[in-house]
Amino acid sequence: MVRRAEPIAVVHPASADDVARVVGAAYQSAHGLRVSARGHGHSINGQAGARKGVVIEMSSREREVRMGVGEKGSYVEVWGGELWIQVLRKTVHYGMAPKSWTDYLYLSVGGTLSNAGISGQTFNHGPQINNVYDLDVVTGKGELVTCSEDRNPHLFHAVLGGLGQFGIITRATIALEPAPHRVRWIRVLYSNFSTFTKDQEYLISLHGKPAKERFDYVEGFVIVDEGLINNWRSSFFSPTNPIKLDSLKPHGGVLYCLEITKNYQQPNAHTIDQEIDDLLKKLDFIPKTVFTTDLAYVDFLDRVHKSELKMRSKGLWEVPHPWLNLFVPKSRIADFDKGVFKGILGNKTSGPILIYPMNKNKWDERSSVVTPEEEVFYLVGFLRSALDSETLEKLRRQNRQILRFCDDASIKVKQYLPHYTREEEWKDHFGDKWDHFYHMKMEYDPRRILATGQRIFKPSITTTTDM
Ligand SMILES: Cc1cc2nc3c(=O)[nH]c(=O)nc-3n(C[C@H](O)[C@H](O)[C@H](O)COP(=O)(O)OP(=O)(O)OC[C@H]3O[C@@H](n4cnc5c(N)ncnc54)[C@H](O)[C@@H]3O)c2cc1C
Structure with missing residues (x-):
């Protein structure tokens, strides 16, 4: 309906x-x-x-942005409805860029800050809400209030991840860093879930290390069926890199893809191969399943848009998306794998399934967003599309089944981009x-x-x- x-x-x-x-x-x-x-x-x-x-x-029209350097570092001041793609284009023009992103950039600053704003950089920089210096907010009484850590801090923390409940963000000051020129984008495959998560958890434990000693982005996804080859995150497994996924899968099994990147500046291009080799040596993926590509930083960040255009041209974008995004505590991610990826999903997924871990200590507990009670937790995102009403109903049913499974197994998940309809559920x-x-x-x-x-x-x- x-x-x-x-x-x-x-x-x-x-x-x-x-x-x-x-x-x-x-x-x-x-x-x-x-x-x-x-x-x-x-x-x-x-x-x-x-x-x-x-x-x-x-977001109905583009506005001016203002860049500067303050006590806390470089920043850009933007209108709350500005799209992240516009923020990127404007800041990169001056060699700077925000630190923390979402996978897709045609989202507004106010929209993602009302949730959290997460992606492969979150393990290192925290979510987007952790990279904001101050905000202008119009409260539900119609008052325009400036807030930050030091000024009206209660409102500041409440609005971040606050699902739009306390005010409308009209301006945000966002932390910047020098924009890398290029990105080496790597995918490697695993057939064993615990090896996959061990490597992901190792990689996020390197947060805060000098850039040379860690990757800049850590994500991953689950491959249940080869439908993945045709969806919006798949541009990568190209015909020039033919690999028969079925030949790698254990019988009736599931594959896991680790996705990592290394940013670099053009003058350092000669050292990047060695840095990547050193890091890859510490991982335990299936040999010979390394897929690598190299692209401009802006093109990497804007990668989903390319797929969007393709999908739009085939009429596959403006369709219902019965998505379910969950934060799953690390201690139960293996149970989740057994019960959901290898159980409830069957062999058809109708879209990408993201899985990547994050460090809780990179999240500010004072914000409104809620995460599991563990130091490391995973984002598991079922980003499915339904092309007909029968599939839509089936996927919605499956979402409910996944939530019920977590409940029955006492896996204390938290919904990201939460959707509830009753006050008890919200409580x-x-x-x-x-x-x-x-x-x-x-x-x-x-x-x-x-x-x-x-x-x-x-x-x-x-x-x-x-x-
Ligand atoms: C293709 C795609 C990929 C995505 N990838 C990611 C991802 O990688 N990481 C991630 O974190 N999220 C991701 N999202 C989810 C996205 O962050 C949320 O759906 C977000 O709410 C979308 O922003 P929007 O500007 O469209 O917000 P809207 O849908 O317009 O609004 C969302 C909520 O925020 C409120 N709101 C909007 N603007 C403001 C404002 N200025 N002040 C206060 N409240 C406001 C609205 O009232 C509403 O309640 C993705 C979404 C899509 C469609």
């Missing part, structure tokens, strides 16, 4: 003051008009919608953070008019067609 949630108005703000005026009017209106910021509208369960309310289109999701989350909501959005599409809080004054 497809749910529709039509707003009564869509606003294209020219400034933060416009955003403040709209939210202020909604706050004061007798009927408690709901307001949602919409970044690029990529959330998959209507989170950016505002039924019978106002949607503020944050359970936030766990110890719920009371604070609730308190902050009452302080900064007391009429509960913001981001109602997340379905966490019911607006205090409701219409007949609520939630």
Whole structure:
């Protein structure tokens, strides 16, 4: 079933003051008009919608950015609706770039900061929310507030990973580093899950080491069927590198692909091969399954867009995406493998399945985002597409089955990009953070008019067609 949630108005703000005026009017209106910021509208369960309310289109036009160097280092100041691809293009022009990314860049700054913003750099730099110096936020009372670690810190931490509940991010100051020129992008294969995870965990334990002694990006994915060869993360296993995946798989089994990169500046190109060889020697992948390519840094970061264009041309992009993203504690990832990758999934996946570990100590516990109670946890992302309603239903059923399996086996997963519809589920999701989350909501959005599409809080004054 497809749910529709039509707003009564869509606003294209020219400034933060416009955003403040709209939210202020909604706050004061007798009927408690709901307001949602919409970044690029990529959330998959209507989170950016505002039924019978106002949607503020944050990404409708490009804005100026401002770069500088402050006490904490180099930064760029951007509009909250700016897309990451625009931030990259503008900063790289001056030889700089943000440190922490998502796999896909046609997402808005406000949209990813409301979740966390994760990718293969997270093990080393933390998620995007850990790489922000300060924010301008329009609260649910229509007040424009600047916040940072030192200034209105409660609001700052609440907004980061806060699912849009406390305010609309109109400006963010983001940490920069010198942009590498090029990237060596490597994939290697494993048939044994524990060898695969041992190597991934080893690689993320090198965080904080000098760049020469670690990779810059660590991700991975699960290969259950050869459908992977045709999906949006597959551009890599090219016909010039023919490898019969079936010949590597244990009987009826699953393969795991480790994906790593090494960034480099052009003048250091002569040392890069040696640095990579030294690192690869420490890993235990299937010999002769090393796939390597070399590309400009911007092209690596923007890799998914290339596949997007191909998929769009075949009508395969604008289709339902019953995605499920979970943070799984390290201590139970082997049980998850047995029960889900080698069990529930069967032999057809309908899209990429990402798996990569992260270090909890790179996440700021004061943000609103919730992660498992272990030092290392994995992101497992089932990024599936459904081309017909039967498949959509089947994949949704499978998602529920995966969550039930985790529940029954007491695997304490946390959803990333969470989707729940009942307050008890949200309380359970936030766990110890719920009371604070609730308190902050009452302080900064007391009429509960913001981001109602997340379905966490019911607006205090409701219409007949609520939630
Ligand atoms: C192809 C693809 C690949 C992806 N890859 C990754 C990935 O690698 N890593 C990752 O972390 N995520 C990834 N995502 C998920 C993505 O980060 C989230 O869906 C994010 O919410 C999308 O940003 P958006 O701008 O489209 O937000 P929207 O869907 O427009 O909004 C999401 C939520 O944030 C709120 N919001 C939007 N803008 C603001 C603002 N300025 N201030 C406050 N609240 C706001 C909205 O009200 C809504 O509740 C991917 C998504 C897609 C489609």
